[in-house]
Amino acid sequence: MALMPVFLIGSIAQALYSGFINYDSWFYNITEAYNFVPYWLSDNLIYLLKAIRYAAFNLAGLFIAYMAAEYTARLFKKDAQLAGITSILTLLMISLNGRRPGQVLALPFSGFLLNVNMALVSFGLGYCIGLLFRWLGPDYQHRRFEHLADLDKRVWDSFKPMLVSLALGIILALGLYILKVNLSQAWFTSMLGTLFGTNNVLKGIGLAIAVTFLALVGVGYPLQALNGDNNSAEAVANMNYALVHGSSWNIPYKYLGSEIYTAYANALGYVTLALIIAVLLLAQNMRRRRLAELTLFPTMFDAPSGFFSGYPVLFNPIIIVAYIEVVVINMLLTAGLLWLRWIPPVAFAILDGTPDPLAPFVATNGNLNSLIYTIVLLIIDVLCFLPWVRFDMKIERRVRDNEEA
Template sequence: MINFVTKLILWTKERSFFRSVQATLVMLMPITVIGSYFDLMNKLVFSPNGLIYNIFNLDKIMSDHIWYGGSFVCRGMVSITFGAFGAYAAFFMARYTARIYHKDSTMAGLSAVLVLLFCSYASSSVNQRLGTTNLLQVNGIFIALMVGYGVGQIFHWLGARYQLVANETAGWIRRRAENSALPLLVSLIFGIMLGIIIYELQLKVLNSGSFRGIVLRLQTTDNLGDVLLLSILVTALAWLGIGYPLESLSGAISNNYTTANLTYALQHGNSWQVPYKFLGSSLINSYGIMGGASVVLAVIVLMLLRHRNSNIEALALVNLLPAAFGSTVGFTLGLPIILNPLFLLPMVTLPLINMVLAASAISLNLIPASVYPILTGTPGILIPFFGTNGNWSALVFALMLFLLDLLLLWPLIKVSERIDQQAKLRREATIDVQK
């Protein structure tokens, strides 16, 4: 069975789309790491709801100049990394796709950026400001990758064969531009048509508002069946690179249901018998994904324990701190986990298993429901502890869930290593044949 799964995933990862996705995300890994650390600093230190900001009472000991300056730098760096990530992704996705077919990859990348920017303009036309749309955000990377791949395929079919030369003369560059004129024109027509569709139908592709119904239902439903089904949907979307629904569930949420739970807890001094025990927003964030600890942090820990690949170990180590405090984007894109066929099943099933076990424990009064507000940047494993106002049974239960996630992911990491090894052998065999 393991051999079959290994061969299937290896075959899938060798398709042009997944090859381009992996190359693109690995290339952009430094940007995601930089963005993760500045995002972490902004959440922990320069946010009034941040964990470190409140623990050390930085409002009293940090001057306004330092606070505003630090906040400005952090928000600016997050904006140019995560806020413009779609443009980078579209460029490299088109570039690597065109390179597979020996076409002009640089012109393909530039064409993809033009297409995405026009779609971004169309999506943000209400505000009449370029770049305000979520099409360019890191949590909407799926559309950027699809645009890049589509443009790469246009160059595949219409572009002239390209061979890299050491010294390009002005005449050579002119011929490159001429050879790219047709695929560039077709790409722009494709982008204009897509932009018109977005504008006319008011699709707001990958805008958080597109998924408002899903998020609102998860935030307000106390029906465990609905919670589990919707959690499958939002975690599958997160694997695709559409992270808005899941991100919306990880922040502070206030509605009539959360207010009723919190009011009961404050009146009775605990949250054992709150009226909405299985509220989706608290269940998925506290126990389903545990601020990213359920899958992402578990994968990082296992890769650090295995010590099999120095490059992967270095990637895991540099992302350990952000992931521990809930900033997991750097690792999910850098490994990558997003759009990696190997991680689709655990991304969906592990949060599901965690929530079923947590709901069972809550119904049996083994742990109370999480109803108290959580400071931003709280480590994922500690979210149930603080969400229950310091209940130790909730902390122990969260640690047990994390250990269970480690055990369930262990075979997957071994399969991942086997796939990497076989992929390496195939590459070496291909090189030998070419020689």
């Protein structure tokens, strides 16, 4: 929650980039902005937004590790600041890409562990380092003013937990180097390949549950890849058929798990949009309401990280169960309507940054039934989230009352 402002700014930059400014974006193309927006202006805006997005998300692991170590050490009255610095150094050592050829201008770190999509690893590492300071470091009371002699003593007192933490980081880094472990998104290729290509509804739902659960516990790479281009043989066959016949009603693979999930049960956008609306309907806390209002826009363009951290959604067991329930309901309802031929399957390619409520309408070549179903489904999802949000708020109030007591 402390990092919510960072993720919110990054989410807004991501939404503006993918939905409006990028040359492949939805708004840029439907308005034919290339006819009146000078390229030098577009290039500079793209550079600025990508820089903000990179700082907020690609290096988020460093912030997460620092905060986790700091708060853990502070909880046990240890040196929180040095614990946070140690967690950053340790994460950087683990992320060192020793097999990369030397380059003068490029940092030799793998972005896999530093990215927000591996928040679970950063969070766990920071927590473990905070525990090392708990077990090996002396008690420390943070002071408002600190003299040089006090700082010198403080650093030497924390030398043992820092040394052990960095030694563990070196061992892990050497192990990854010796074993030639490639820290990359390829770890998830197998699971995603099955989800991309399966035409079995139940198998698709099972894999969608796994992908959603991983995203909500801080492993977002599978979900991010799922929302990218689907180049599976089945998806390509569907798109070719739809382009040739001008319709997607009779495509050969109409129950593709990846297409049903990304169109009607997308945890990055569509489902989170329903949760935000539920929060707006129930929230009495002005900070929660303001958070929902600010994150509504970026979430429509698959950039919900500000809401994920600020609500919080990540690591929240109640909200995780609610997400899984909504994803399963959406996929089952969609599969049923596809079987009844009330809506056509999605098969046409869509522009980057197409707003989630409009994506199925565009991907079915403007089918009105799909648009109506998307609106009805959003209402159903909001109704499904309402009891869970009410339950979560009740627990939050109880925790706050216990702390005040």
